[in-house]
Amino acid sequence: MGGLLLPFLPLLLWSVSHRWYFPAIIPTEWSWRAWSYVFKANSQVLPALGYSLVIALATTLLSILIGIPAGRAMGLYRFRGQTVVRVLILAPVIVPPLAVAMGIHMVFIRYGLANTLAGVVLVHLIPVTPYVVLIMASIFANYNPEYEAQARSLGARPGQVFRYITFPAILPGIVVGGLFAFIISWSEYLLTLLIGGGQVITLPLLLFSFANSGDNALTAALSLIFIGPAIIFLVLTSRYLTGRHAAVGGGGRL
Amino acid sequence: MGKRLNINLGWLVVFIGLLPFLVQCASTGSGAVQTQAKAEPAADSPAAAVEEAGPPGVEPPPGYEGKTWADVIAEARGQTINWYMWGGQDNINNWINGFVADTLKAQYDITLNQVPLVDTVEAVNKVLGEVEAGVETDGAVDMIWINGENFHTLRQADLLYGPFAQFLPNSPNVNWDDPSVNTDLGLPVDFYESPWGKARMVIAYDSAKLPEPPTTIDGLIEWIKANPGKFTYPAPPDFTGTAFITHLCYHAAGDDPPFTVEFDKQVFDETFPACWDMLNDIEPYLWREGQTYPESHARQQDLFANGEVFFDMAFNPAEASSLVAAGRFPETTRTFVFDSGTVANTHYVAIPANAAHKAAAMVLANFLLSPDAQYSKADVANWGDFPAVEVARLSPDWQAKFSALPRGVATLSNDILDKNRLPELPATWRLPMEKGWEENVLKR
Incomplete structure (x- = not known):
């Protein structure tokens, strides 16, 4: 854990530095300027944090709702045209987002989705969904649907089957897929800027605007805020990333 | 496993539960002002009248x-x-x-x-x-x-x-x-x-290191040659970099540069080679021997703040002061304008x-x-x-x-800043100049 946090030490130092010139090893003067700006009511940082969280969590939830049935179909069944479907699912990972973003923007403007929260969530689903579907597919490839038949034969209703049989079995995949979805959506810059039109302001947008202007203290403070939720989610789900639950390493062949 | 799962889900629920609160927090700032505005109608203020x-x-x-x-x-x-x-x-x-x-x-x-x-x-x-x-x-x-x-x-x-x-x-x-x-x-x-x-271009320097900065273009060129590696400028098309080389190109073209609103290819081909010669002449004496240039004004500021180069140029005459106050520039930072003037906009x-x-x-x-x-x-x-x-x-x-x-x-x-305000190069000339710099200075 300590090793994980060590790289952030320079960021922490930068965020409270006032004067820090080469070749000093630590800042020669200190200041809370960056942090007081971050927590100031009108600095847009807290609203951006809220927007980022709402968007990332909504994207995660939706992508899991899409990923479970899609992953089940891909992992459990063999059907005609499966390879084509797999390539189509992977397409957003292969095709650079910029190539299609302009076209998507036009369509979104026409449907009134540009500059809205819903539009940003929708466009974030494009890069996120392939990962979730693939992870769910690999979980379902190892999954034995006969447990479900057994539960039904013992009188379980469909809801009970999902709750007591399917859900616990695929939970590691949901957690890992969700983590991927959250982190990808959380750090998305280009699609947010284009579809959100600068009116849906997320943390990466603010971060880039300060990083570009060379204000190191503010950039460092914002970076730390930016990393925070991602680390919390990583810690909460880390046990599923290790081999014990076989979510990643133990997935079956697609 | 069941128990662990509950803890995890519990955290997630807490997190999601906190969201509306976070968003609310964010919007209270403007909310407070709103109520205030309603209580106090606008037309009463004398400024509005x-x-x-x-x-x-x-x-x-x-x-x-x-x-x-x-x-x-x-x-x-x-x-x-x-x-x-x-x-x-x-x-x-x-x-x-x-x-x-x-x-x-x-x-x-x-x-x-x-x-x-x-x-x-x-x-x-x-x-x-x-x-x-x-x-x-x-x-x-x-x-x-x-x-x-x-x-x-x-x-x-x-x-x-x-x-x-x-x-x-x-x-x-x-x-x-x-x-x-x-x-x-x-x-x-x-x-x-x-x-x-x-805005008006000023040049920043650290008076502790350089009590008497060169305030003419010829003087600056002499200084650059005498102090290798201590000067550079942001690479055009950075706004500040383009504006800085404009001064040298004006100087090379004579005191009354014939740059009309419409772009004139003939005048460009006649006047600008002298400017490229001037810039190529100083290039070996620049930071990193002119192999590379800072890609933005922000990088130039970093170089200046860390003492790698001795000058920073800026379009806001008060920027150096506010950067001193913010701790990014040394307290002994001062600014000057060329005796022949600097561009203003x-x-x-x-x-x-x-x-x-x-x-x-x-x-x-x-x-x-x-x-x-x-x-x-x-x-x-x-x-x-x-x-x-x-x-x-x-x-x-x-x-x-x-x-x-x-x-x-x-x-x-203000007395100094109001004098010798040079016009900026017309927009129609900027692109040819930026391209010309890239071809004749950067790539040579």
């Missing part, structure tokens, strides 16, 4: 024929304005989201939404994209902080609303006869943008032709020109930007207040 009518004998802007300024204010009430602007400096953002947003809300019941950009060209592209998609009246961009090439692009595509600037009640405070106001990089403004600040706000809230945008543009806003903006404690209004045109009270403003340690006096 003075601005009821537009300047006499002036044509109202398109769409407002036969209407008065009071009609514009009435229409603007309750609107939300999206102001797209460069958002890279915290003191400017603070001033916009604090003083400007609060006053706008209290006086006119207009909500200001600042959209921070990395580069203004993003706003230009957004307007172009929207119009291409058929958004003619309900565009997202209500106002852009703009000048130079971006103004050129939008004006030539006929995507700016106007002429409107002459109709603003505070417009007579501006000296519209000044060529550095009524033309923007050579292109006539024609009231399609409204000025709100002025004006920055503006413009309203896209498809903006949804034109009335609110005009009210804001007018407010930015009010003595109140100009004074607050000129205060180094807020921003330190130079007034776009001519202080001599204001009331004696305001004149006294302006002259009593404290100046930053590194800021030159």
Whole structure:
């Protein structure tokens, strides 16, 4: 854990530095300027944090709702045209987002989705969904649907089957897929800027605007805020990333 | 496993449960101002009373024929304005989201939404994209902080609303006869943008290391050759870098450079080779022997702050002072201008032709020109930007207040800054110059 946090030490130092010139090893003067700006009511940082969280969590939830049935179909069944479907699912990972973003923007403007929260969530689903579907597919490839038949034969209703049989079995995949979805959506810059039109302001947008202007203290403070939720989610789900639950390493062949 | 799972889900639920609270927190700032505005009607304030009518004998802007300024204010009430602007400096953002947003809300019941950009060209592209998609009246961009090439692009595509600037009640405070106001990089403004600040290039140096900086271009070149590796400039097309080499090219072209508004290929081919020779002549003595240049003004500032180079150039005469105050520049930083002068320009706000809230945008543009806003903006404690209004045109009270403003340690006096203001290279010449620099200096 300590090793994980060590790289952030320079960021922490930068965020409270006032004067820090080469070749000093630590800042020669200190200041809370960056942090007081971050927590100031009108600095847009807290609203951006809220927007980022709402968007990332909504994207995660939706992508899991899409990923479970899609992953089940891909992992459990063999059907005609499966390879084509797999390539189509992977397409957003292969095709650079910029190539299609302009076209998507036009369509979104026409449907009134540009500059809205819903539009940003929708466009974030494009890069996120392939990962979730693939992870769910690999979980379902190892999954034995006969447990479900057994539960039904013992009188379980469909809801009970999902709750007591399917859900616990695929939970590691949901957690890992969700983590991927959250982190990808959380750090998305280009699609947010284009579809959100600068009116849906997320943390990466603010971060880039300060990083570009060379204000190191503010950039460092914002970076730390930016990393925070991602680390919390990583810690909460880390046990599923290790081999014990076989979510990643133990997935079956697609 | 079941138990662990519960803990995890529990955390997630807590997290999600906290979300509405976080968002609420975020919006309380503006909420508080809103209630305040309702309790205190706007028209009572004396500043608003003075601005009821537009300047006499002036044509109202398109769409407002036969209407008065009071009609514009009435229409603007309750609107939300999206102001797209460069958002890279915290003191400017603070001033916009604090003083400007609060006053706008209290006086006119207009909500200001600042959209921070990395580069203004993003706003230009957004307007172009929207119009291409058929958004003619309900565009997202209500106002852009703009000048130079971006103004050129939008004006030539006929995507700016106007002429409107002459109709603003505070417009007579501006000296519209000044060529550095009524033309923007050579292109006539024609009231399609409204000025709100002025800039002039100054050169920053550290007086502790360099008590007597060279203040002529020949002197600077001599200094560069005598001190290898201690000078560089941001690579064009960085705004600051382009402006800096303009001085050398003016110098190389003689004292009265024949750069007309329209681009003249023949004059360009005759005058600019001397400039490239000059720049190539100093290149081996630059930082990293001129193999590479800082890619932005921000990197140049870093190099200067860390003492790698001895000079920084900036378009805001007060920037060095505010960077000293912010701790980024050494306390002994000072600035100078060349004896032969430095380029000066004006920055503006413009309203896209498809903006949804034109009335609110005009009210804001007018407010930015009010003595109140100009004074607050000129205060180094807020921003330190130079007034776009001519202080001599204001009331004696305001004149006294302006002259009593404290100046930053590194800021030159108005007397020096008002003299020898050189025009910027016309926008039509900039692209050829930037390309010429790349081909003849960078790649050689």
